[in-house]
Amino acid sequence: MDTLDEKLLGVFEGKVVRKDLVHRIKKGTNVPTFVLEFLLARYCASEDPKEIQEGLxxxxxxxxxxxxxxxEANAAQSKVATKGKHRFIDKVHVNYIEKEKRHWAALENFNSQRVAINEKFYRDNDRLLEGGIWAEITIGYNEIEDDDYTFYVEDLRPIQLSRFDFDGYAAGRSKFSRDEWLDIVLRSVGLEPTxxxxxxxFHFILRLSCLVEPNYNFIELGPRGTGKSYFFSEFSPYSTLVSGGQATTPILFYNNARKRTGLVGFWDVVAFDEVAGIQIKDPTTIQIMKDFMANGRFSRGAEVIADASLAFNGNIDHSIEQLVNSTEHDLFIPMPREFDLAIMDRFAAYLPGWEMPKNSSDFLTGNYGFITDYLAEAFHHQFSHTNRYEEVNKRIRLGQNVEGRDEKGIKKTVCxxxxxxxxxxxxxxxxFDEYVAYAVEARRRVKEQMNKRKPDDEFARINLSYFASDGKEVVVFCPESxxxxxTQHPFRHSLNSGTKEDPEAKTRKAQTRTVVEQPSEVAVMVQPEIVSPKELELSEKHYTIFYG
Incomplete structure (x- = not known):
């Protein structure tokens, strides 16, 4: 235990856990991380090695x-019927059935949708009615044959937070420096910041950005084994991971037949794993995706508005150095062909996954961090209830090459x-300057790839910049390119010859031209040559046309 651990335990008592213990148990079980941390907080709240081993x-x-x-659902139900009651750890939902005018509990793994529940449980735990929570739940067996249910909830103790105090969270944050808080966040996701x-x-913080900023479109491409999908599959109960396969409009956006919103209406983050394997057969899916990524709304027989962020993860199987120096390929090479420039332009940031360390026990922390569910709730609260865009808008100053979607993406990353x-x-x-510089780089990486793909100069203004707090303009570059x-001066197609123009030749041409700045800033207009109608002579011409 170091000084930061002691300080964290003192400020956030009861909300932290030793992360190395989570790693030790997680390897042998297929249980959500926050369930493990709940049990560890109960049985392993000690520094004594013997007590810790007994707790494990x-x-x-x-x-x-x-x-x-x-x-094991059938065996679990049989156990309750045999013993009369039993305690389980499961995810519990409470649904109000309009036709019956009553509430029923549904247990996911216990596989029962009709479990009687007392009003006090869902009155005291709001989230039971809003997506459900993991809980320790005692299920009893109803022996009265005339009743219309077999099982009932005798007791329920939430494993996830049923309520979150954001004011307490923010007040606790004020007792730490920025660097201390940065290390605490990283330890909370299991990494050792030292x-x-x-x-x-900052790369790891960018991975988390989708969880706090609504309608934030993010992409990470890099080698395998760097934990790209972990943050979306294990860290937060408010994100879902779509692993390859076919991405359809009913699943993602809206099902017209059922009149039901898709994944974007139910999750804070919809993450796509192995983006190269995504199959999109319906062109309307891409168009709806473009609309949604642009402004968080789309029309599918009905106007749908949702806040979900989209995260795209994929693998690059090529040398980064070769790609940035290639005239034919770019760093979007794994993207499916259906993802055109309009989709790419909507990415706020491109995380360079090739810089991330491979998953290794060397990078795992043995110190304390927040219980995963507590930090996930803090992020979800800010996703839903906090808007920092106006604060950023008043403070940030960007260069003239920063265009519409560049500006929006940069500002949302800073938020x-x-x-x-x-x-x-x-x-x-x-x-603040650090965050702006990082956000500009992440957006420039997107724009550089689009500039390589576009045959004209639509995305040629890649030298994005910002004005630092001292008033100096800073142009930001991507280190790999x-x-x-x-990448900096990509080939262009020539309309006359059908060939590509050498960027070095283009540079030489530009150097031979002399640009003179007029002190008076008066532009000189060159008048086109006008030919008098009198000078035109009509002549008769004959043409021979051959058939066959």
Whole structure:
């Protein structure tokens, strides 16, 4: 336990857990992380090695006896019928059935949709009615044959937070410096920050940005085994991971037959794993995706508005150096062909996944961090109830090459960093400059690839810049492509010859032209030559046309 651990335990008592214990149990079980952390907080709240070992054994015994697996539903129901009641760990929903004018509980792995529940449970736990929560739940067996239910809820103890105090969270944050808080966030997701550079730390924060900023479109491409999908499959109960396969309009956006909104209406984040394997057969899906990524709404027989962020993850199987120096390929090479420039232009940020470290125990922390569910709730609260865009808009100054979607993407990235790292108030000028510089780079990486693909100069203004707090303009480059001529000055197609124009030749041509700045700033107009009608002579011409 270091100084930061002691400080964290003192400020957020009861909301932190030792992350190395989570790693030790997680490897042998297929249980959500926040369930493990709930049990560890109960049985392993000690620094004594002997007590910790006994606590770990108690956690494993509890999982063995109480955690319901989906393929064991029949055995679990039989156990309740035989014993009269039993305690389980399961995800519980409460649904109001209009025709019956009453509430019923539904247990996911226990596989029962009609469990009687007392009003006090869902009155005290709001989230039971809003997507459900994981809980320790005691199920009793009803022996009265005339009743229309077999099981009932005798007791319920939430594992996930039933209510979240954001004011307390923000007040606790104010007791830490920015760098301390950055390390706490990283330890909370299981990483040891002392082994990461500031740039790598920012990369991990960017991965989390979708969880705090609504309608934020993000892409990460890189090698396998860097944990791209973990943040969306394990960290937050408010995100869902779509793994390859066919992406359809009814699943993602709206099902006309059922009059039901798709995934974007139910999750904070919809993440696509292995983006290269996404199959989109219906062209309308792409068009709806473009509309949704642009402004969070679309029309599908009905106007639908949703806040979900879209995250795209994929693997690059090529050398980054070769790609940035290639005249034919770019860093969007794994993207499916249906993802055109309009889709790419809607990405606020491109995270360079090739810079991320491979998953290794060397980078895992043995220190304390927030219980995953607590931090996920903090992020969800800010996703739903906090808007920092106007704060950023008043403070940020961007260069003239920053165009419409560049500006929006950069500002939303900065908003996400403020929500994660400064939930209690504004950052210092130097910290704000750091976030703006990083956000500009992440957006430039998107624009550079589009500029390579476009045969004209629509996206040629890639030298994005910002004005630092000292008033100086700073042009931001991507480190992988800064010296790559093929990326900075890509080939262009010539309309006359049908060939590509050499960027170096283009540069030489530009150097031979002399540009003179007029002090008076008066533009000189060149008048086109006008030919008098009198000078025109009509002549008769004959043409021979051959048939066959």
């Amino acid at each position: 054994e108690a956690v494993l015994a509890t999982l063995q006896d109480n955690y319901v697996r989906a393929d 082994k990461l550079s500031t740039r790598l730390k 996400a960093f403020l929500k994660i790292l400064h939930p209690d108030g504004p950052p210092s000028d130097s910290e 800064r010296n790559a001529t093929a």
